[in-house]
Amino acid sequence: MSMKQQYGAQKDSYHTQIMIKSTIIMIVCIILTLICLVPIFILLVNATHSHTELAENPSQLWFGSALKENLNILLNKLPDDAGKAVTRVARQYSSVFSVGRGYFNSLIIAGCTTVLTVFFSAMTSYGLTVYDFKVKGPAYTFIIAVMMIPVQVSSAGFVRFMYSLGLINNFIPLIIPAIAAPAVIFFMKSYMKSSFPLEIVEAARIDGCGEFRTFVTIALPMMKPAMAVQAIFAFVANWNNYYTQNMILKNDKMMTVPIMVSKVLQFDKNVNYGVNYLCIMLSILPIVVVYFILSKFIIAGVALGGVKE
Amino acid sequence: MASAAQSRIKSISYAKYGYMFIAPFFLVYCFFQIWPLIYTFILSFKGNQSGNADFVGLDNYTTILFGQGMAAGADNTRQEFLQALGNTFVLWFGNFIPQILLSLLLAVWFTDAKVKLPGKGFFKIVMYMPNIITAASVAALYVNLFGDSEYYFVNSLIANMGGDAIKFVSDPTISKGMVMFIQTWLWFGNTMIMLMSGIMGISPSLFEAADIDGANSTQQFFTITLPLLQPIMVYTLVTSMIGGLQMFDLPYLYHSGANFSRNLETVAVYIYYNFNKGTVEQANYGYAGAASIIIFAITAVLGSITFYMNRDKDEIAKKQQRKRAEKQQKARMKQGGGLTI
Numbered sequence: 001m002s003m004k005q006q007y008g009a010q011k012d013s014y015h016t017q018i019m020i021k022s023t024i025i026m027i028v029c030i031i032l033t034l035i036c037l038v039p040i041f042i043l044l045v046n047a048t049h050s051h052t053e054l055a056e057n058p059s060q061l062w063f064g065s066a067l068k069e070n071l072n073i074l075l076n077k078l079p080d081d082a083g084k085a086v087t088r089v090a091r092q093y094s095s096v097f098s099v100g101r102g103y104f105n106s107l108i109i110a111g112c113t114t115v116l117t118v119f120f121s122a123m124t125s126y127g128l129t130v131y132d133f134k135v136k137g138p139a140y141t142f143i144i145a146v147m148m149i150p151v152q153v154s155s156a157g158f159v160r161f162m163y164s165l166g167l168i169n170n171f172i173p174l175i176i177p178a179i180a181a182p183a184v185i186f187f188m189k190s191y192m193k194s195s196f197p198l199e200i201v202e203a204a205r206i207d208g209c210g211e212f213r214t215f216v217t218i219a220l221p222m223m224k225p226a227m228a229v230q231a232i233f234a235f236v237a238n239w240n241n242y243y244t245q246n247m248i249l250k251n252d253k254m255m256t257v258p259i260m261v262s263k264v265l266q267f268d269k270n271v272n273y274g275v276n277y278l279c280i281m282l283s284i285l286p287i288v289v290v291y292f293i294l295s296k297f298i299i300a301g302v303a304l305g306g307v308k309e
Numbered sequence: 310m311a312s313a314a315q316s317r318i319k320s321i322s323y324a325k326y327g328y329m330f331i332a333p334f335f336l337v338y339c340f341f342q343i344w345p346l347i348y349t350f351i352l353s354f355k356g357n358q359s360g361n362a363d364f365v366g367l368d369n370y371t372t373i374l375f376g377q378g379m380a381a382g383a384d385n386t387r388q389e390f391l392q393a394l395g396n397t398f399v400l401w402f403g404n405f406i407p408q409i410l411l412s413l414l415l416a417v418w419f420t421d422a423k424v425k426l427p428g429k430g431f432f433k434i435v436m437y438m439p440n441i442i443t444a445a446s447v448a449a450l451y452v453n454l455f456g457d458s459e460y461y462f463v464n465s466l467i468a469n470m471g472g473d474a475i476k477f478v479s480d481p482t483i484s485k486g487m488v489m490f491i492q493t494w495l496w497f498g499n500t501m502i503m504l505m506s507g508i509m510g511i512s513p514s515l516f517e518a519a520d521i522d523g524a525n526s527t528q529q530f531f532t533i534t535l536p537l538l539q540p541i542m543v544y545t546l547v548t549s550m551i552g553g554l555q556m557f558d559l560p561y562l563y564h565s566g567a568n569f570s571r572n573l574e575t576v577a578v579y580i581y582y583n584f585n586k587g588t589v590e591q592a593n594y595g596y597a598g599a600a601s602i603i604i605f606a607i608t609a610v611l612g613s614i615t616f617y618m619n620r621d622k623d624e625i626a627k628k629q630q631r632k633r634a635e636k637q638q639k640a641r642m643k644q645g646g647g648l649t650i
Contacts, residue, residue, distance in 0.1 A: 022425050025418045029432045032415075035494065036435050042462060043450055058465035120333050127330025131323050139331055146342070148548070148612040150555040152577045153605040156584040156597040157348030158341070163589065173341070180338035211326045240443040242558050243577075247585065258445040258558075265449040266566030273460075276453055283446045291441050295434040302437065302499060303506035 040288075046277040051089075054273040070278045074099065089270045095252070096263040097279050103286070106256040109171060109245070110238040113178035117234040118227045121184040126219050128185075129192045130201055140189070147182040151244060159247050169251040174244060184230050187304075191226035229301035232294060239287055257283045346605070353598030359590050369599035389571070390600060393579040400485060400560065400575060401553030404492035409545065411493070412500035417530060419501075420508045422516075437498035444495070448562035451491055452478060478563070481572040488560055488573060495559075500545055507541035508534060547611050554604055557581065576604055 042061075046054060050066035072078060076094035078087060128140050151158075162173045196219065204214040220227070242258035249259060261283045264276060291298065353370070356363045371377040376387035415436070419429055426432075439447070455461060455477035459468040464475060477487055511534065519529045560573040561581070574582075583597035 018423055018425070025424055025426055028418075029415075029426070029428075033432060033435045036439055036498075039450060039454060040438075042454060046453075046462070055460060058460050058462050059469065120337075124331050124334040127327050131327030131330065133324035133327035136327060139335070143334075145612070146338070148551050148608060149342070149346070149605070150551060150608060152555045152557065152580060153601050153608065154342060154346040154349050156580060156594055156601055157350075157352055158345035159584060160352065160589070160594060161345050161348055177337060177341040180334050180342065182338075185334070211323070215330070236441050240441075240445075242443070242445040242562075243581075247581075258443050261443070261445045261449050262562055262565070265445075265452060265562060268567035273453070276449075280446050280449045280453065283449075284442050287441055287443065288438070291438060292434070295437075296430070298441075299433055299437060299502060302502045 040284075043277055043281055043284075047274065047281040049274050049277075051272040051274045058273070066274060067278070070272075070274045073272060073275050074278055085270075089272045089275070092267065092270050093264070093272065093275050093279070096255075096267075097260045097282075098255070099282055101253070102255055102257045102260045102283075105171075105254060106239055106258075109174050109256060110235050112171075112175045113238040114231050114234045116175065116178040117181045117184055118231045120179040121181050121188050121230065122220060122223055122227060123215065124185050125188040125192055126215050128189055129196065130198060130219075143182045143185055147186060155243075155247060162248060168248060169254055170248070171254070173248050174238075174241075178234070178238070181234070184234065187230060188223065188226050191223065196222060228297070229304065232298055232301065236287060349598045349601050351598075352594045353602050355595050355598070357593040357595040365595065369595040370603075373596055373599055374603075386596060389574070390576075390579060390596070392571070393574045393576045393600075396485075396560070396573060397554060397556065397575040397577075400488055400492070400556060400573070401550065403485065403489035404496070405546075405549050405553065407489070408493045408497045408500055408549075409542075411497050412504055415497075415501045416504035416508055417526075417534060420505055421526065422513075423526075433498070433502065437502060439495045440499045442495075444558035445562055447491060447495065448559050451487065452563060452568065455487060478568050479570065481570075484563065484573060488563055491559060491563075492556070496549075500549075503545060504538065504541065507538050511537050543614075547614060550611055551608055554608060576600055580604075 045060055045063055047070065048067040049060050049064040050069055053064060053066065054060065073086065073090045074093050074097060076090045078090050082090075124143075128136060158173075159168075162168055167173050200218060200222075201214055204218055209217075240258060242262065245256050246259055246262065249255060255263075261279060264279045354364055354366060356365045357369075372386050373390040374387065376384040418424060419426070419433070453461065455463050457464070457474065457476045457478050459465050459474050463477065467473070467475065475483065477483055515533050515537075516529060519533060524532070555577050556575045557577040560575050561578045564570045564573045580597045580600050583593040583600070586592040
């Protein structure tokens, strides 16, 4: 009993200390959460207000009722009695920000690049893990060495080369290079090293399975976790890739979502605040929805990338 | 017991399959990356605009670095490039420092077993979210929220409270601060998660031992967490620097269209402006190439630092261990010698 009396006070002060610390951390976290979410929330709110409402009071804090109106302007589906000014605005926005086409183009590019990146990176890392050949060591060293070369460094030569090949306004220069993704290979190779037993390949050989078939039917399914993580990151990176797409795609018909947003941002007349916000909202909506569905998985993937000894 | 099939398989050489499996990577990489890089290198020795076919030696380099050369406006070109280089470092530094401090603090908090924090998973998800949003959309969103006049969200709030409008977009200094803020907003969640996985890789027994010895959390941070986190911190530093050298979307779009100015121009934007000018006869491929190669050189130096650190760590550790063992043995022998006196 005396022990309890003696140590009780100390224990209590320890507990209050922890309590105070936890509360401070909680408050900081809530503030940071607000900083992360408020811009997105305001974006959603403002997308539901008309230009007139936003011009009168730009700091709207709750949802309005003009989402449909803004959408109609963006899709250029105005009623017949619409004024000249609105018609001009609608024509300007719909000529640049064509929702369906933008989603379609971005989806094609991001989808194809993801499949190519994941498949060929798995294949390269399989080749480097399973087989023994002379240039194996130097090849892997090369892949690690070029991992950090930024695209900007070669972009002047890249664009001029694509001009000379006539591949401007073509998806090929955006999709095919995805076959070579050094960072993904690095990740997959370390995954294979830790969780792909080479005996399986030998067993398959004894059973008469061809090398390529072994890779497709045995190795690929075993690498699913690593491939899934890399697929998500590849998809997001390519959906968001403004730099390369903006250099290669000059034609209105080939625009992707990031390019369309940048065009809307660059309007200097007939600007409609509500439609501006709607465009931005539509550009981030798919990726944010997918993010919240897969968030746990994505966070785990980022953490995995952080484990570099 | 090895069967005939097994020994036959052992004798077959599978080397050619190795080449086949890695061939697509190398073909595509050479065609779309290595050749453009070499081509950029060649372009950096060629002229600009209509003179883009002539070799001019090192003229482009001396022009953008020292303002020498025959081209008209050589000094302006130099100033512009050096300003872009300066901007790149200022913007990178201004977002890296707050980002790493904030991420480190959060990572330590989130991994502290003693702190009771409900909703940890939720906080992580929300804090990482900005990182997946299209940078172009982020730039558009912030320009629309922080526009210069009171017709935009933030300045309208300031006006309602009786303040004067702040030029978040057009003011050279404030706009730099905004880009640093947005860049931090985009990346702190990512860095936090990376550092968290680094901290969780540290053996918990170290913290337990420190606890028993009566070390408080500040002492534990400086004597255990920080030293053991060093490799991953260096990795974050270098990748962030290389990322900073390619900073494009945000500074370019934040000052585009009606808000155009060169106050936020980074090297990546500089390169883009020079080669993306109408036809081949109008573009400055020479300057763009030279600037690219300079960036490449900086990246190569930074990259080889991490490469060196990643590769030789085990070797270095082994060497040190060997040396230590030798020393110990020597010390033991000395001690033995001392006893005889």
